[in-house]
Amino acid sequence: MTEQQLPAWADPSVSPAALDAQGVSRRQLMRRAGLFGAAFAAGSLATPAVASAKGFGGNDPRLAYLVGDHHVHSVYSHDAKYTFSQLAQASAKYGLDWMVFNEHSNFGHAQYGAKLEHEEILKARAANPRQLIFQGLEWYIPGAEHCTIFAAPGRHEVDLLTQFELAYDGKLLGYTAGGPTHPDTPRNEAHAVKAIKWLAAQRRSGYVDDVLVFANHPMRLGIDSPHEMRGWRDAAPEIMIGMEGAPGAQGGAIPGWRGPTSIRGEYENKPSADSWPAYPTDSYLTYGGFDWMTATVGGMWDAMLSEGKLFTITTNSDVHRVVFDTWKNGDWLPGQNFDNTGRLPDPVNTTEPQPGGDFWPGQFSRTHVGVTRYGYRAVMAGLRAGRVWLDHGHLLDGLDVRLKRDCDHGRGVTLGGRLRVRKGEKLTLNVTVTTASRPNPHDILPELAHVDVIRGAVRGPSADRDDWRAPATKVVHTADVSGRKGTYTLRIPLTAGDESFYVRLRGSDGNRHGAGYLGASVDPHGPIPHEPGDGDPWLDTWFYSNPVFVEVAGHR
DSSP states (O other): OOOOOGGGGGGGTSGGGOOOHHHHHOOOOHHHOOTTTTTHHHHHTOOOOOOOOOSSSSOOOEEEEEEEEEOOOOSSTTTOOOOOOHHHHHHTTTTOOOEEEEEEEEHHHHIIIIHHHHHHHHHHHHTTTTSEEEEEEEEEEETTOEEEEEOOSSSHHHHHHHHHHHOOOHHHHOOOOTTOOTTTHHHHHHHHHHHHHHHHHHHHHHHOOEEEEESSSTTTTSOOOOHHHHHHHHHHTTEEEEEEEEEEEEETTTTSSTTTTTOOOGGOOOOTTTOOSSOOGGGGGGEEEEEEHHHSTTTTHHHHHHHHHHEEEOOOBBSSBBBBOOEEOEEEEOOOOOOHSOOOOOOOOOOSOOOBBBTTTTSEEEEEEEESSSHHHHHHHHHHHOOOEEEETTEEEEEEEEEEETTSSSOBBBBTEEEETTTTOEEEEEEEEOOOOOOOTTSSOOOOOOOEEEEEEEEOOOOSSTTOOOTTEEEEEEEEEETTSSSSEEEEEEEEOOSSSEEEEEOOOSSSSSSSSOOOOTTTTBOOOOTOOOOOHHHHHHHHOOEEEEEEOOOO
């Protein structure tokens, strides 16, 4: 692989005049972080991003945030449409630094498509070394939903994916039943755990430098039970590190587009025989465009965090067919199909808008990953460390979060980190916001209206692995930031009590909110579902951050 180069916004040899407005804004953010140019490339300012195991407090590195998407489909997926080059160009247009092509599993993909796509990826990496392009797979989890799997570039990145696909994919094996009473469910659930452990073994052996797994759209069908999600995470927490906090298909409910029953994310399903029966019927919806597991304060995501184990959320395009796009799928040549080619025909442009509910990578959904240098493994390390925040509609230009003890002079601990304190210590949560400096791709200048601080107690592994509630989690502080512009820092006081805890952040444009799913006493102004067919995503945008953990000395 050719030597990686800095993106233009981070390269001091590129003049500011050559950058677009987004690039100028990102360069300014990077300068403020004290990490720029050659130092960023070399990672020379990096310091360990963990708190001391013996002492108190803890300090984190200076970070630059890279924007990406780990859920992108091309003609190498049987149900998608766009060429590899169309998607790479779109991602560059919308400011992505990294992206993962995670094509659907299929015998044609395993036999032909994965290798063909790999050849395109190698050419793209050589032609544009400023763009980080990963190859991945969308795994059909035995008896459950889908996952993104991707490896660091290397000699075996495509071999790892195809070996895994043939040995562990639920669709290819016929391991699809997921209902709690189905006789195949124990076998299927065990095979999923075995699959994740196999990936971890490939990393430990050095067959690949790194590999990561994220659960995709977990509540779309309600078939990812709480005990399965905990089981996947616990099988290899360094590999299975999180889930999509918000699905793709965010344009699926634009008024007048898909139909009167359409829902953002295309979360339009009802409980089935394969669903986990304890999920409420209204958990199959999105709330402010986010999956119910993430959007519910005190819900499934918090239930996992309350065990004291990091579980990172992301947001992605899941791009198959873009709203209002005029391209249609091309026609097969005689005798050809996906099974014997592993690739769809190139699309054909028309003059009429074609069906679709997606956005281009980076057009609406963005996952921001904090890194100390530029490169593939740095992105994967940032994701694993939980240095991640996400936004819709380009709501923010930047977010920096630091939690520190008042008696310390360092920067403190950032997203995904752990701060060790004594009971009763005074802490300050510093939240530095950089507001949107330019109109988003919908020609709206987003405005942040509020920032919410959510706090949850850490009480160790749940006695009931199917419990989706975290009753000790709630919104503890809301800052009204309406009208504030530029870069500003919110300083929020916290006190360490008897229990270890975590804090995470959320905020929105203030256009749509109400009492949260578990009531106003838990979440007084959370995201709410839209009316079917009336879910303009650009008018209901949110940001979420991953948590910072606080370990109270003497508390287990």
